Amino acid sequence: MFKKLLNMSSSTQMIVAMLIGFAVGIFFGESVGWLSSIGTGVILLMQMTVLPYIVVSLVGGIGKLKPDTAKLIFSRAGVIMVSLWALGLFIIALMPLSFPFIESASFFSTSIIEPVADIDYFKLYIPSNPFESMAAGYVPAMVVFSIAMGLALIGMKGDNKIQLLSFMHTCGEIFGRITQGMVKVLPIGIFAMSASAAGTMGVDEFASMQVYLISYFALCLLLTFAVLPWIVASLTPITYWQTVQISKASLVTAFATGNIFIVLPVIVEECKKVLQQHNHTHEDTDTLIEILVPIAFTFPNIGKLTVILFVYFCSWFNGSPIEIIDQVSLSASGLLSLFGSVYVAIPFMLDLVHLPADLFQLFAMSGFITGKFNSIAAVMNLFVLTLLTAAMFQKNLKLFPPQLIKMATGLGVSVIITVAVCRLGMGLFIHSPETTSGVIANMQVADKVPTIVKTQYPQIGVTPKSPVANIDMIRQRGMLKVGYIPSNVPFSYYNNNGDLVGFDIAMASKLAEDIGVKVEFVPFKKKDLVESLNNGYFDIAMSGLSTDIELLGRLNFTNQVLELNYAIAAPDHMVKQFKTNESIAALEDATIAYVEHSHSVQEAQRKYPHLKFVKLSGYQVFFRQKDSKYDGLLISAEAGSAWTLFFPGYGITLLEHNVRYPVAYAVQSSNQSLLNYVNNWQQLRQVDGHQQQFYDYWMLGLGAKPVKPRWSIIRDVLHWVE
Incomplete structure (x- = not known):
């Protein structure tokens, strides 16, 4: 059995590793969550050769070109390649419209008030210090530097150039051998991440992953079978069906193996054949195709660009949509970062738009599945790039208004239909998580002291007055009277059971417990606060009160809460x-x-x-x-x-x-005894962590929703563990 696994292809090993991982995760549940650390370690190992490989592959690949070949490729194929990139990035940016609408909300998060570091676009794109760019992981800057070195090498002659190119080629082989060795370990990482995800990921997260996978598959199929072949059919004599027919064998092979490199010779020969059918080929065209396909293979293709959709998905999943200006930056930076490995590009792009880095594990776990789909988009991209460049070389490219209108109409209709069908389908069959109103509406005050809650507002001039009570009088009375504002979420409000709850209600209950008395809550309106304290309707107001300048001198505020x-x-x-x-x-x-x-x-x-x-x-x-x-x-x-x-x-x-x-609490202006006690008490509860616990619960929602153990066979079926 073990030998059979070793003899499988790497893609098959990854599929088997994923399935075994899912099975282990479902069986053992949360107890295998620690395996995510192994998965992270394997991914980091996969990344170690990427940045050096970008340098040696681009410098060596571009530097070995002849000046005429380089001019031809960059002037003609380059224009088409950039145009296809722009179109692909635009369609990718539209695909988030297919994500179902989720009306959701969340507790306050301290992350929204943390300062966000501005992106230094000069350092990101301009390699003023290439070594710093490499150390800091500025992939776009590294790509610019490597291309500049490669272009400079084109015009050089002599043994020094040959030796340098030989060195680059040797380094490329070294990094390739290291990567091949790491690929053998990759199934272990896939297994570990799959097991961890299946054991810890909730149902809602799995449902959200469906959104990504469905939209991603739709995007790749749209590009492969609609957008790219339609461009060829609109601008060249080659028909849509001919384009699909000549690419069929390569598409099947790429999908089955996840390997684009092995179909490059097939792409070259099929492109030659279809051009011969239209009498648009001769020796120069054949030479162009033979040179163009392997060189184009080294550049990012539309298939590779589709992984940017994962970043859009993460922004939707995280509830923080990417602004349009940031989408432009993401597209440009994503394109340049994808000159290297996706295992470096995705974390880089997540960081660029300030999304949690741990979301990358979702990508790594599904990467070999989505990789089969982006492989077919990549193959079709190579076919289309080659055919369009050959047509331009033969001056058969039809860039006239009727053809352009035909192309734009076909592309627009196909994109609109795809987005609409995905949006409608996922909206019907993928249910969004339940709203969190039930969570906050069922929260409870943990500290229980004898409590009386009044709901009638005292009426100034009608409700009998009481003496202003200092701390000794409160102890003798056995009751702390606390003023509250109803419906002042999350400080004081009524939950679904009709109980008065909230941050300040919890603090007041703790204060009464520490004094050793009962607590009585009395409602008040902010405009009546001073009179209510002066009339002794309550001893202290605790309800998210802002320290109001207009009230200073008419009452006393405690230290800042x-x-x-x-x-x-x-x-x-x-x-x-x-x-x-x-x-x-x-x-x-x-x-x-x-x-x-x-x-x-x-x-x-x-x-x-x-x-x-x-x-x-x-x-x-x-x-x-x-x-x-x-x-x-x-x-x-x-x-x-x-x-x-x-x-x-x-x-x-x-x-x-x-x-x-x-915000602070308020007491009557002459009640210095109670003011001093509350100030000292609050300082004590800040230091011992009680106030922070209340803040985490009522403001951040930590622990507000009971966390149930992830369903697993070992717990819920076999009952081997509790």
């Missing part, structure tokens, strides 16, 4: 319009709602006099609006994220320059 980030909540389709100061300034007839932060709103009114600001009684008024009366809402990013869990049709965006403000 949290520092929150200003943000704008808006319907999903309008979120982008509030991302920058320029986009906000360009808004017309927009109405911005706010609940608090009056001082900040006054400054905003002076800066944006064309905007209308309206004060609301509560955040729920904005999120429950049905007539689109308000375009945006000034809110903290933490609270806004929580509200979008209930209303996933809304999103948030941080204000430019990441403006922040403090």
Whole structure:
């Protein structure tokens, strides 16, 4: 059995390794999650020769060309190659339109407030220091440097050139032998990653992977059987069916083996035959084809470019769509990085658009499956490039308006149909994950102390007053009275069971527990806060209160409890319009709602006099609006994220320059005893980690959703483990 596995082709070994890995993962479940480390190690080993190989292959490949051949290829085949690249990148950028719409939201994440390093495009593309570019992994810069060296070598003569080319060729063979050795280990990595993924990946993640695989297969089939042969049929005398017919054997071989190199001789001969059928061949054309095909093979082809779709998928999967300007950068950088291995290009592109690097494992796990499909697109790309270049060489390329219109119409119709069918099909059969409103609506306060929750607001001048209670009076009374604002997610709100919960409710319960008393929650309105404290309706207000300049002196705020980030909540389709100061300034007839932060709103009114600001009684008024009366809402990013869990049709965006403000608790202005106690208590709970635990749970949602062990045979069928 073991000998049979060793005698299999590498592609077959990878398929077997994947299947065995899936079986192991499903059987053992999460206990094999550690295997991902082995998979990562194998992938890193595969990457070690890539950057040096880019240098020696490009320098040696371009440098050995004769000046006439180089001029012919770069002037004619180069134009067609670049045009095919541009078309391929454009279609790839359109394919995310086929991804099903998922109305989702998530808890606040600290990653959105972390500063994002700007991309230094000069270092990325210009190899001012080639050694630094190689050390930093700037693949595009390395490609530019290598091409420049290769072009310089073309015009050189003498033994030095021959020796250098021989050295490059020898290095290429060395790196090739190393890679061949690493390929023998690759099935182990595929097995490890497949087992880890099958053992730890949830159902929702598997469903999302279906989105990528289906759209990827559709993209490759679209390029192979519609876009590329239609270009030939539109611009040359060769028909669509002839193009498909001559490429059939090569397509089948490439798909079965995943190897393009072995079909290069077939591509050369089939191109010669089809040109002979149209009497468009002679010795010079045959020579051109024989030179062009192997050289074109060393450059990125459309099949290889299709892996960029994985980066678009990751952005969709991560809930952070790539902006148009970033798509241009991704396309250009992706093209240059794909002069090397995809195992270097994909992590580089993920980092370029600030996506988690660990998503690469999803690509590596599925790479040999998708590789069979991009192989057929690559083969068809070589056929089309060769036929178009030969037609241009023979001056038979029809670049007239009727042919161009025919080509554009066919391409447009095929792309639209493919995207529409994929979008409709995946929307019907691939169900999106359930919304997270149920998660936040079922969260509970862990610390249980005897609790009384009042729902009626005290009425100023009607509700009887009580003495302002210091810490000793609170202990004697046996009750801590805490003011709260209802529907102030995630600080104080009612869950599905009708319980009052939230970050500050948890903090208040902990405070009462530490004092050794019961807790009573009393609702209040922000405008009545000072009078309510003065009348003794409650001892302390704990409900996400911003430290208000207007209230300073009329009450006392404790030390800062949290520092929150200003943000704008808006319907999903309008979120982008509030991302920058320029986009906000360009808004017309927009109405911005706010609940608090009056001082900040006054400054905003002076800066944006064309905007209308309206004060609301509560955040729920904005999120429950049905007539689109308000375009945006000034809110903290933490609270806004929580509200979008209930209303996933809304999103948030941080204000430019990441403006922040403090929140604290409030006590009556003369209640110094309680103020001192709460300040010291809060400092203690910050140091011992209790406050951070509450923050992680209520703000970040850590532990909010019960994590069930991944289904596995060993646990759920055989019951060998708990």
